[in-house]
Amino acid sequence: MKLQSKSVVLALALAVLASLLSPSAAAAKKLKVITTLTDLASLTQEVGGDKIEVEALAKGYQDPHFVEPKPSFLLKLRNADLLICVGLELEIGWLPPLITQSGNPRIQPGGVGYLDASQFAEILEIPQGKVTRAEGDVHPQGNPHYWLDPENGRRIAKGIAAKLGEMDPPDAAYFQQRYQDFEKRLAEADKKWLAAMAPYRGRKIVTYHRSLPNFAKHFGLDVVGYIEPRPGIPPSPSHTIELVGMMKRDGVKIQLIEPYFDLKTPNSVASMTNGRVVVVLPSVGGKPEVTDYFKLFDYNVGILTQAFQETK
Amino acid sequence: MEILPFLILPFIASLILTGIHAYLGVHVVERGVIFVDLALAQIAALGAAMAILVGMDPHGNSAYFMSLGFTFIGALIFSFVRSRHKRIPLEAFIGICYAVASAAAIIVMSKATGETEHLKDMLVGNILAVSKPDVIKTALLYGGISLFHFIFRKKFLAISLEHDTAESTGINVRLWDFLFYASFGFVVTWSVSIAGVLLVFCYLIVPSVGAMLFADRIGTRLAIGWTMGTLVSALGCWFSVQFDTPTGATIVCTFGAVLVLMALAKAVFFRVKSEKPQQAVQAVSKAG
Numbered sequence: 001m002k003l004q005s006k007s008v009v010l011a012l013a014l015a016v017l018a019s020l021l022s023p024s025a026a027a028a029k030k031l032k033v034i035t036t037l038t039d040l041a042s043l044t045q046e047v048g049g050d051k052i053e054v055e056a057l058a059k060g061y062q063d064p065h066f067v068e069p070k071p072s073f074l075l076k077l078r079n080a081d082l083l084i085c086v087g088l089e090l091e092i093g094w095l096p097p098l099i100t101q102s103g104n105p106r107i108q109p110g111g112v113g114y115l116d117a118s119q120f121a122e123i124l125e126i127p128q129g130k131v132t133r134a135e136g137d138v139h140p141q142g143n144p145h146y147w148l149d150p151e152n153g154r155r156i157a158k159g160i161a162a163k164l165g166e167m168d169p170p171d172a173a174y175f176q177q178r179y180q181d182f183e184k185r186l187a188e189a190d191k192k193w194l195a196a197m198a199p200y201r202g203r204k205i206v207t208y209h210r211s212l213p214n215f216a217k218h219f220g221l222d223v224v225g226y227i228e229p230r231p232g233i234p235p236s237p238s239h240t241i242e243l244v245g246m247m248k249r250d251g252v253k254i255q256l257i258e259p260y261f262d263l264k265t266p267n268s269v270a271s272m273t274n275g276r277v278v279v280v281l282p283s284v285g286g287k288p289e290v291t292d293y294f295k296l297f298d299y300n301v302g303i304l305t306q307a308f309q310e311t312k
Numbered sequence: 313m314e315i316l317p318f319l320i321l322p323f324i325a326s327l328i329l330t331g332i333h334a335y336l337g338v339h340v341v342e343r344g345v346i347f348v349d350l351a352l353a354q355i356a357a358l359g360a361a362m363a364i365l366v367g368m369d370p371h372g373n374s375a376y377f378m379s380l381g382f383t384f385i386g387a388l389i390f391s392f393v394r395s396r397h398k399r400i401p402l403e404a405f406i407g408i409c410y411a412v413a414s415a416a417a418i419i420v421m422s423k424a425t426g427e428t429e430h431l432k433d434m435l436v437g438n439i440l441a442v443s444k445p446d447v448i449k450t451a452l453l454y455g456g457i458s459l460f461h462f463i464f465r466k467k468f469l470a471i472s473l474e475h476d477t478a479e480s481t482g483i484n485v486r487l488w489d490f491l492f493y494a495s496f497g498f499v500v501t502w503s504v505s506i507a508g509v510l511l512v513f514c515y516l517i518v519p520s521v522g523a524m525l526f527a528d529r530i531g532t533r534l535a536i537g538w539t540m541g542t543l544v545s546a547l548g549c550w551f552s553v554q555f556d557t558p559t560g561a562t563i564v565c566t567f568g569a570v571l572v573l574m575a576l577a578k579a580v581f582f583r584v585k586s587e588k589p590q591q592a593v594q595a596v597s598k599a600g
Contacts, residue, residue, distance in 0.1 A: 069440050072556045074318040097441035101318065233422050 034080040038284040047161040060285020077102035087116035088144035120159035121152040149214035208257040253311040330541030337520030351410040355386035356501040361420040387493030440559040
């Protein structure tokens with residue numbers, strides 16, 4: 001008995017020593033990154049390359065406010081070296097208890113393996129003064145739907161690259177180099193997207209939820225109204241009538257809506273205003289062909305320009 | 313299985329739920345007030361919505377007492393209605409309360425605030441994410457209520473099983489009805505906040521119905537109900553891991569499947585016994 005436990009201790013000590021001494025063994029172990037949304041996973045993959053393994057918890061077609069937790073989420077969180085989330089209370093309805101229950105000390109808020117991506121991004125609609133509950137489901141720290149702006153995508157990727165380098169110093173240069181490459185490709189793609197959207201700068205649009213301010217800002221679209229009377233509240237008749245009146249007066253034709261919202265009200269508004277409902281994808285994976293951050297903008301810019309052309 | 317440690321807390325929580333709900337379920341089925349838990353949960357949600365309307369923190373104590381207060385009002389309504397109007401089934405009032413409370417909560421939320429996420433959170437707690445303090449708190453609370461019901465079991469059983477006779481023996485039926493609905497509402501409100509509406513409904517009704525397939529005596533029914541609840545909880549947790557599906561919904565479907573199996577088993581193995589009541593029914597219909 002005694003001999004056995006001694007030899008176990010010895011074996012463990014040797015194993016620890018070996019892992020400390022041989023950098024190849026340490027390097028072979030990939031960082032396990034879990035993100036809440038697919039967009040963050042795509043950005044992490046861009047800068048992390050083959051030195052990391054990354055997986056998103058939510059699917060791209062799910063409403064990120066409401067994600068039904070599954071047992072595998074806990075397993076993934078338990079084994080994660082790094083958890084990257086959107087923050088700004090977007091995931092408040094489902095993520096915090098899962099983090100607690102995972103029992104993984106690294107990824108607890110404030111821990112080394114917890115990264116809130118909102119710190120890198122430009123955040124819009126940060127409420128001024130005191131936030132009252134009466135204004136609806138306003139996120140007190142600003143609008144959490146910030147990733148649909150390529151500029152923010154770049155900033156987040158930069159932040160993630162730095163964090164990965166911190167956690168895996170031997171590969172820091174590799175992450176930086178991948179980030180540089182990503183930045184270049186993103187800048188080129190963005191030029192193309194901006195060019196495609198250029199004819200429609202200043203166009204007025206309506207969105208369903210308050211979820212596209214960063215996208216609208218980047219492409220110079222003017223969001224003049226929302227289908228929801230207040231964030232998170234289903235459309236009411238008087239608000240809808242008001243909205244239709246405003247859209248007719250100002251010649252607003254385009255409504256942008258995410259795939260997980262109900263199309264009934266937008267469709268009837270569209271028929272009353274002779275306009276169009278455009279289902280934009282909020283996240284990578286919203287459609288099977290949208291497999292990364294670049295294709296997400298390719299898709300959204302594509303359907304938007306088409307809709308603008310058709311509603312001249 | 314690396315995942316098993318995560319399922320220990322949900323499993324313990326579901327055992328606690330089985331313990332108290334299978335017992336309360338016997339009362340609920342006997343009284344024929346199947347949907348009373350849904351109605352009380354909805355009334356509690358209306359209370360939470362009102363709390364948010366007046367600016368309370370939705371996760372704070374005052375909001376909790378607000379929704380508990382609403383639950384007690386609901387309990388009061390149910391105990392009064394039952395005593396007054398014998399011709400109108402109580403289930404009708406329960407349905408009305410459910411619909412009105414749901415609609416009122418929607419109106420309150422749309423008027424005052426947009427914290428619909430919190431309201432939805434409250435309605436659909438998630439058993440997978442139940443925490444250790446929650447489990448301990450639940451065990452203590454339900455232990456207390458079970459003790460209360462155990463001490464006064466004769467009165468509670470009397471008003472549930474034979475309401476009219478109980479009234480004539482001098483029991484203050486209205487008071488005990490209220491105590492029943494109040495303690496029941498207390499349990500349901502808390503259970504729903506940790507496990508969600510659907511799961512709580514199943515723990516309440518299915519073990520009781522499953523047991524009634526095989527037994528008439530209260531004690532036997534409780535034993536069958538508890539066994540069934542425990543087995544289904546374990547099976548449901550296991551399926552949830554096996555197929556990686558949401559835990560609460562998986563337990564609910566497992567309940568359904570097991571109930572079907574029990575009904576089939578009864579049809580196959582207990583045919584002789586079940587013929588007797590049928591003959592009796594036929595005899596009655598012939599006589600009529």
